[in-house]
Amino acid sequence: MLQIILSVLLFGSIDIPTPPSYVRDIIKKQVYPATVDVDSVHSYDVQSYSINLEIDPGNKYIEGFTDISCRIVYASVDTLTFDFWDMVIETVMVDGVGVPYDYGGGCLDVLLPSAASAGETLLVHVAYSGYPQIHSTPFWGEGIYFTNKAIYSLQCPEGSRYWYPSWDKPFDKATVEMIITVPDTLFLCSNGLLQDSINTGGGMITYSWMHDYPTATYLQLFAASRYVQLKDTMHVVPIIHYVYPEDSANAVADFSMIPEAIDYYSVLFGPYPFEKFGFNESGVGGGMEHQTNVSLGSFLITGTGAYEMVFVHELAHMWWGDMVTLVDWRHCWLNEGFATYAEALWWEHLYGKDGLKAYMTDLQNQYISWEGGGHLYPIFDPPLQYLYSTTTYEKAATVLHMLRFLIGDSLFFNTLKTYGNTYKYINASTDDFKNIAEMVSGEGLDWFFDEWIYGAGSPKFKYTIYRDTNSDS
Incomplete structure (x- = not known):
């Protein structure tokens, strides 16, 4: 029997702005991986990446090496396989000793001189060079972009392989160090904190960045431009934004609410989980939640606050997507549904319960319209072309809101905090949540998840209205 939760939306006289529906298509990425890899275990576990590159913007060329620290998981392993495309490999070493390898078809197989055992840690060094290519997805390409204003990486959902060797799946998180040399007219930012910058001569400068928190490959980045740095030194979390000089005044106005938003989400979700937060401006087509350093398209920085909901959506990903990362892409809603509901929570913070009702009504109506177009797919494991869609964003957010209604505010937000603490810096699945x-909550929720997460569509009601012509009322 279908169990249905209904929320009656009663609006008061408070002046609540209309929820900014125009941000919805900007927030949704509408990209998808070529395959869904549901295997959350492989023969090794990457502990760290150290990416050391020199970038020649004029020739759109990179040269350098990546060191990968791998802990062996299987009982006996004689080959380490990495995702890697487009580059010319010069040397492969394991623990400082050159080894043979096979390379082609997007795979680099490193042949170990002797079988490694479970628990061993190996350091794989791959030296390479080449001209990184942009590999298309339905919405944006993955790889390194060379534009007039910026050089930047974009690799969601599985695009790190196009410029460094990696195990390019979200379930293998690792710390990341980037040591990247660029022309000295540019400032380069990345995940984590800047450790050093050294002028190396010949008009070049080397930036060293370290992020000592586990990070999925799709959340790693660099971006280089003639950036102005906007720093907020008053907040407990260091906040540093990197924007084009001509947009700096607008950015100051637009990003002024970020400290308050960090504080608010820290109360709801638990303390902010990383060593810094900030935005970097580039040519991306919306927002991308790179860990600690969110990428934003220039068009979002207006000085009017028009895209505030995009900003808080991406901020919320620091908890949901970055701190706790989906185990594979079937569970995309754990990233996007949570971040979309965080928008509604911010609206509630600004405009109270009536504001929350208004925002949820807008999300619900968007999903009903989407479903009316024939998109009857479950939130969990939708068709690949709809991985980032109204189902996994707006519908998933409304289902979270229903769960809040079902178990109550106290238990709902305790659930979020417990979920975050349990899977902090690792991966989680729908069943984990x-x-x-x-x-x-102490409640059995199989029925709820079966109907609303694993099932498709929404309730349809048939009703008949009778009029009593003999009544005076």
Whole structure:
């Protein structure tokens, strides 16, 4: 029997702005990986990446090496396989010793001189050079972009392979160091904190960045431009934005709410999980939640606050997507549904319960319209072309809101905090979240998840209205 939760939306006289529906298509990425890899275990576990490159913008050329620290997982391993495309490999070494390898078809197989055992840690060094290519997805390409204003990487969902060797799946998170040399007219930013910058002569400068937190490959980045740095030194979390000089005044106005938003989400979700937060401006087609350093398209920086909901959506990803990362792409809603609901929570913070109702009504109506177009897909494991869609964003957010209604505010937000603490810096699945919700609430929720997460569509009601012509009322 279908179980239905209905929320009656009653609006008061408070002046609540219309939710900014125009941000919805900007927030949705509408990209998808070529395949869904549901295997969350492979023969090794990457512990760290150290990416050391020199970039020649004029020739759109890179040269350097990547060191990969790998801990062996299987009992015996004689080959390490990495995702890698487009580059010319010069040398491959393991623990300082040259080894043979096979390279082609997007795979680099490193042949170990002797089998490694579970628990061993190996350092793989790959030296390479080449002209990185942009590999297309339905919405944006993955790889390194060379534009008039910026050089930047964009690799969601599985595009790190186009400029450094990696195990390019979201379930293998690792720390990342980037040591990148660019022309000295540019400032280069990345994940984490800047460790050093050294003028190396010949008009070049080397920036060293370190992010000592586990990071999925799709969340790693660099961006280089003639950036102005906007720093907020008053907040407990260091906030540093990197924007074009001509947009700096608008950025100051637009980003002024970020400290308040960090504080608010820290109350709801738990303390901010990383060593800094900021935005970098580039040519991306919207927002991308690179860990600690979110990429924003220039058009979002207006000085009017028009895209505030994009900003808080991307900020919320620091908890949902970055701190806790989906185990594979079937669980995309754990990233995007959570970040979309965080928008509604921000609207609630600004405009109270009536504001929350208005925002949720808007999300619900967007999904109903989407479903009316024939998009009857479940939130969990939708068709690949709809991985980033209204189903995994707006519908997933409304289902989270229903869960909040079902178990109550206290248990709902305790569920979020417990889920975050349990899977902090690792990966989680839909069942992991369900199990936490059941544990915290004391409720059996199979029926709820079966109908709303694993099932498709929304309730349809048939009704008949009778009029009593003999009544005076």
